[in-house]
Amino acid sequence: MTAVTIRHTPARERFEVLADGHVIGKALYKMYDDDGSPQRIFYHTVINEEYGGQGLAGRLATVALDETADAGLTIVPVCPFIKKFLTKHPEYSENTTATTHQHLAFLNEALAAHAKTQA
Numbered sequence: 001m002t003a004v005t006i007r008h009t010p011a012r013e014r015f016e017v018l019a020d021g022h023v024i025g026k027a028l029y030k031m032y033d034d035d036g037s038p039q040r041i042f043y044h045t046v047i048n049e050e051y052g053g054q055g056l057a058g059r060l061a062t063v064a065l066d067e068t069a070d071a072g073l074t075i076v077p078v079c080p081f082i083k084k085f086l087t088k089h090p091e092y093s094e095n096t097t098a099t100t101h102q103h104l105a106f107l108n109e110a111l112a113a114h115a116k117t118q119a
Helices: 056-070 080-088 090-095 101-118
Strands: 004-009 014-019 022-033 038-047 074-077
Touching: 004 056, 014 056, 022 056, 022 101, 038 056, 038 080, 038 101, 056 074, 056 080, 056 090, 074 080, 074 090, 080 090
Parallel strands: 038 074
Antiparallel strands: 004 014, 014 022, 022 038
16 A cells, blocks of 8 residues: 555645645535534545545544544534544544534535636
């Protein structure tokens, strides 16, 4: 297996898995403020297919969730992978909140606005 690193890229609101300097996976999030309670809404996690089956998504989730919890932010799991990961890792339960309609509305609006800037 190629040596990989995981880094946080706040300007792009994502955690990245790199192999030989190339991004091969990522966990995307949007920052959300719930009346003074900052939260990270994790909405998509992906590892390039050729790197699948090596446990990289789990390593990525661990780094992303550890850093989120250590920063005092609440985890909002929208991404199916992050949701499933959290069911197997109850140590994050104190730092996690259920996804609400407000989270989803905010996320949809933020992603639509981002798509317009990329067009």
